[in-house]
Amino acid sequence: MNKKRILLISANQYTVPYPVYPLGLSYISAYLQNKLPHYEIKIFDLVLQSIDDLLELLKTYNPEYTGVSLRNIDDVNIYSKEYFIKNYKGLIDKKN
Numbered sequence: 001m002n003k004k005r006i007l008l009i010s011a012n013q014y015t016v017p018y019p020v021y022p023l024g025l026s027y028i029s030a031y032l033q034n035k036l037p038h039y040e041i042k043i044f045d046l047v048l049q050s051i052d053d054l055l056e057l058l059k060t061y062n063p064e065y066t067g068v069s070l071r072n073i074d075d076v077n078i079y080s081k082e083y084f085i086k087n088y089k090g091l092i093d094k095k096n
Helices: 023-035 052-060 086-096
Strands: 004-010 037-046 065-069
Touching: 004 023, 004 052, 023 037, 023 065, 037 052, 052 086, 065 086
Parallel strands: 004 037, 004 065
Antiparallel strands: none
């Protein structure tokens, strides 16, 4: 029997002052693996891999469900505001 596939994407690419582990997705993945043993669940972290790698994974893995985690919508720096919403939207648009 083929398992259904779920892909969880950590869309955060911001690494200042340091990269952040996608803890929330890890919790969700562990919960889903416990509750949905007939699903295969993968986490894709954009801090560790590129968008091209993600697009290739989407083709080869072909998930039934895809979840996207958005860590921050901006860099929370009052002196040099950097907003991430357009990047997140661009990422999600690539899936379609």
